[in-house]
Amino acid sequence: MRIAALAAFAAIVVGGFQPFYLRILATDATPMRAAFSDLPYRKLPGFRRFLVDVDRSTPPGASIAIALPFGAWDRGYEYGYNRAGYLLPGKQPVPLLDLYSDRPAPRNLDHADWVAAWHAAPQIEGFVTVWRSADGTLLRRVH
Amino acid sequence: MIAAILASLLIAAAGWPIAALLDQRDDAPLALRVGESYLLGAGVSAAVLLLMSLFHVAWSRTAFVVVLAIVTASATFVARESLRVAWPRQWGLANVVDGLTVIVVAGYARYATIAPPPENDFIAIWGLKAKEFWFARGIDWRFLENPFNALAHVDYPLLVPLLFDVHALVAGTWTDRWLGVVNIGFGVATLLVIRSFLAEQIRSEWLRALATLAIASSALSPWIGLAECAIVAYGTTAMLFLRRACGPDTPVCAAQTGVSVPHDALRGAIYLGLAASSKNEGLALIAAATIALLVARSRLVTRLWPSVVIAGPWLVLRLLHHLQTDITAGPVGARAAERLAALASIFTEILKYSLGKPLFWSGIIVALLLGMRYLARERLLSVAIVVQLLFFLTAYVVTPHDVAWHVRWSWERLVTQLSAMISFLAIIVITPLLDRSSAAAIQREAPSGGVE
Numbered sequence: 222m223r224i225a226a227l228a229a230f231a232a233i234v235v236g237g238f239q240p241f242y243l244r245i246l247a248t249d250a251t252p253m254r255a256a257f258s259d260l261p262y263r264k265l266p267g268f269r270r271f272l273v274d275v276d277r278s279t280p281p282g283a284s285i286a287i288a289l290p291f292g293a294w295d296r297g298y299e300y301g302y303n304r305a306g307y308l309l310p311g312k313q314p315v316p317l318l319d320l321y322s323d324r325p326a327p328r329n330l331d332h333a334d335w336v337a338a339w340h341a342a343p344q345i346e347g348f349v350t351v352w353r354s355a356d357g358t359l360l361r362r363v364h
Numbered sequence: 365m366i367a368a369i370l371a372s373l374l375i376a377a378a379g380w381p382i383a384a385l386l387d388q389r390d391d392a393p394l395a396l397r398v399g400e401s402y403l404l405g406a407g408v409s410a411a412v413l414l415l416m417s418l419f420h421v422a423w424s425r426t427a428f429v430v431v432l433a434i435v436t437a438s439a440t441f442v443a444r445e446s447l448r449v450a451w452p453r454q455w456g457l458a459n460v461v462d463g464l465t466v467i468v469v470a471g472y473a474r475y476a477t478i479a480p481p482p483e484n485d486f487i488a489i490w491g492l493k494a495k496e497f498w499f500a501r502g503i504d505w506r507f508l509e510n511p512f513n514a515l516a517h518v519d520y521p522l523l524v525p526l527l528f529d530v531h532a533l534v535a536g537t538w539t540d541r542w543l544g545v546v547n548i549g550f551g552v553a554t555l556l557v558i559r560s561f562l563a564e565q566i567r568s569e570w571l572r573a574l575a576t577l578a579i580a581s582s583a584l585s586p587w588i589g590l591a592e593c594a595i596v597a598y599g600t601t602a603m604l605f606l607r608r609a610c611g612p613d614t615p616v617c618a619a620q621t622g623v624s625v626p627h628d629a630l631r632g633a634i635y636l637g638l639a640a641s642s643k644n645e646g647l648a649l650i651a652a653a654t655i656a657l658l659v660a661r662s663r664l665v666t667r668l669w670p671s672v673v674i675a676g677p678w679l680v681l682r683l684l685h686h687l688q689t690d691i692t693a694g695p696v697g698a699r700a701a702e703r704l705a706a707l708a709s710i711f712t713e714i715l716k717y718s719l720g721k722p723l724f725w726s727g728i729i730v731a732l733l734l735g736m737r738y739l740a741r742e743r744l745l746s747v748a749i750v751v752q753l754l755f756f757l758t759a760y761v762v763t764p765h766d767v768a769w770h771v772r773w774s775w776e777r778l779v780t781q782l783s784a785m786i787s788f789l790a791i792i793v794i795t796p797l798l799d800r801s802s803a804a805a806i807q808r809e810a811p812s813g814g815v816e
Contacts, residue, residue: 226734226797230571232727233790234578242471242584250478257479261487281499295769303488303515310538311499315512332512 265289265301268339271356272308275337278351278359279312286315286333288341293323301339336360365477367535368542372402372549374534375527378432379405381439384446386631391450393563399556400631402549403597407638407674408435410526414677417503424501425533454569461573465580469552472584476544481589489517491540491589494528498538509685519689521678523641524591543589550593551584554600554784558583561604565792568799575791581721582783592777594642599649600784602635602671603748606653610661610744629667637674644689645781647675648755649748656748696762703761710760713771719779728790735793745789749782 245253262269279285287305291297298318305314315333319326330336336348339357348360379401386404387397412431413423421427440447481491493516496507508518527546532538559576566572583600585593609628636653639646650671657665681687703710719725732739739746756778763770 222734223797225730226794229727229730229734229794230574230578230791230798232723233731233787234574234727236721236723236725236727237578237581237787239468239471239581242468242475245471245474245478246467250474254479257482260482261484299515300484303484303492306513306516307487307492307495310495313507313510313512320511320514329512 262304264297265304265339267356268301268304269308271339271354272305272337274352274354274356275335275359276309276312279309279335281311282313283309283335284313284315284333285309285335285337286317286330288317288336288338288343290340292318292325294318305337334362365542367539368477368531368545371531371534372545374429374432375405375409375530375549376401377405378408378436379403381436381443381447382408385439385443386627386634388443388446388627390446390448392446393560394449394451395556395563396560397449399553399560400601402553403557403601403635403638406527406546406549406594407523407634407641408432409530410523410641413526413529414503414522417497420502422501423497423529423533425536428530428533456569458569458573461570461577465555465573465577468577468580469548469555469584472551473544473548476547476588477542478544480540481543483587483589485587486543486589488515489520490524490591491528491543492516493518493522494525494532494543495538495540497525498529498532505685508687514688514690517690519682519687520591520644521641521646521675523638524594524643527594540589547585547588547593550597554583554597555580557597557601557604558784558788561608561788562791564608566795566799571795571799578791579784579787581724582780582787585780587777587780590777591643592781595639595646595649595781596784598635598639598642599646599781600788602632602639602649603653603745603785604788605629605632605635606657606664607742607744609664609667610657629664630670633668633670634674636668636671640671640675641678644691645752645755645778649752650675652748652751652755655751656744656746659747660744690765691759691763693764699764700762703767707761710757710767710771713760713768714775717772717775719776728786731790731794734797735790738793738796742789742793745785749786749789752782753779 275285285305287302289298289301291301294302298316302314302316313332315329317326317329318324330345335351336343336345337357337359342350342353342358343360345360347362347364349363351359351361353359376398380397382404383397383400384392386400409428409432412428412435416423416427416431481487493507496504500507503522507513524546528543531543531545535542555576558579559572562572562575566575583596585596587593605628609632632653636646636650639649650668653671654665654668657668756775760767760770
């Protein structure tokens with residue numbers, strides 16, 4: 222019994238040990254930092270840069286519709302919409318998909334004063350283009 | 365980085381007199397006091413920001429520090445007789461293993477702060493709310509109430525986002541680069557608390573040091589920027605105090621540690637309340653602990669009242685602001701009936717996603733089997749763990765999401781919330797087989813039913 226207990230204890234100690242936490246102490250932090258910083262945004266190239274520009278161009282409290290070329294929450298829209306919230310603090314992102322289904326929700330545009338369209342240049346009635354970049358287009362409501 | 369360290373020290377300093385107040389010994393172990401100081405200080409700091417918001421006081425560094433200083437000074441005055449601690453006196457070769465644990469913690473600290481937390485749930489939930497509140501200089505109820513923000517799980521309790529805001533307030537700016545220090549604080553606090561309880565259980569210094577090293581990876585949550593670190597810390601600490609409150613079936617009983625049973629139960633209940641203030645699973649843990657206490661020591665159940673007092677205000681606020689929880693949205697009954705009819709499919713999904721660390725989990729299972737005869741004494745922890753696991757399964761039965769998706773993205777994380785507790789239990793039940801002096805002490809205590 223004692224030998225079995227020793228073996229179990231050894232398995233817990235050895236199996237629970239995370240050598241990664243030793244390796245990381247000897248790792249060059251710079252490339253790792255760059256990789257980790259990029260990690261949450263890498264599936265939508267340029268999206269972070271685009272939203273940083275949108276943030277600079279819009280006033281505090283702005284309601285910004287997030288236009289993405291994905292027709293379903295779990296096929297990319299949720300990924301982008303969540304990140305928009307974080308990158309546009311103090312502003313309200315507005316989804317263009319119904320929250321509880323994948324149906325388009327163009328009526329949500331009524332709640333938005335701005336439209337941030339990633340990798341697109343839409344023409345939307347009542348909105349004018351403020352600027353366009355390689356990453357996307359920002360539109361503003363005119364009436 | 366300096367601001368992050370200062371904020372952590374401020375949090376621990378605020379918690380020190382409160383920990384002393386609860387302990388009431390003038391020679392409490394240093395490790396336990398430091399661990400509890402961070403845990404209680406984090407709770408108090410978050411509570412200060414919550415109260416400032418409720419009284420419409422805009423957050424500022426000065427206002428926060430002044431209010432926290434008043435709370436700390438008051439607690440210091442009341443606890444002035446028990447502020448001191450007992451420093452560790454004996455250092456031996458076994459402390460070399462502790463040195464390895466410290467290196468592991470240092471590696472974890474580097475990992476946690478190497479970049480802003482990259483986790484999706486930090487960006488979508490915990491960090492998002494903290495950042496919104498920081499820009500609003502208070503809890504932004506309009507943000508929480510807006511249906512467009514439902515994906516941010518607006519019903520989740522706010523202790524962890526508020527703690528991120530404490531760091532932003534001390535730094536004077538939103539700096540997600542260093543928010544991983546919250547993970548470090550909770551992880552180190554958990555390890556210190558566990559080490560103190562191991563010291564009461566295991567006489568062999570080698571075994572004690574190795575057990576601490578073994579539990580380190582469970583105490584240090586790998587999910588940086590998420591509330592998992594808080595629930596591991598508060599949940600494990602709560603259950604260890606409640607376990608000690610249940611009786612002296614351990615080598616060092618309550619009489620020897622100088623802590624009376626009511627205080628242990630009170631401390632356990634406070635940490636349960638703080639667990640419930642960190643994540644909804646903490647609410648489930650209150651229920652699991654209640655059931656476990658009914659089995660292990662029913663007379664102590666009423667002493668869990670502080671957990672309800674601490675967790676209650678957020679539940680009331682949630683209700684007042686109509687913050688819906690997604691898990692019970694829609695036709696719960698119909699969903700549950702449908703899923704229960706195909707329960708096997710849930711287990712199939714669970715088996716599909718590995719918990720990782722196969723050697724570790726094999727060791728845990730073998731240890732629990734070998735120490736089966738001691739498990740009956742450890743019924744508080746055993747029952748609480750089993751019931752909490754059942755609550756996790758219940759969530760999969762009622763979830764409005766696709767079960768496969770939900771299991772895939774949560775199962776490993778949920779089990780991690782309990783893994784420090786499970787590791788402690790597994791090690792404790794095989795200790796009598798490994799360490800004869802501990803076994804002899806347990807035999808001496810064996811007939812006892814506990815102290816009241």
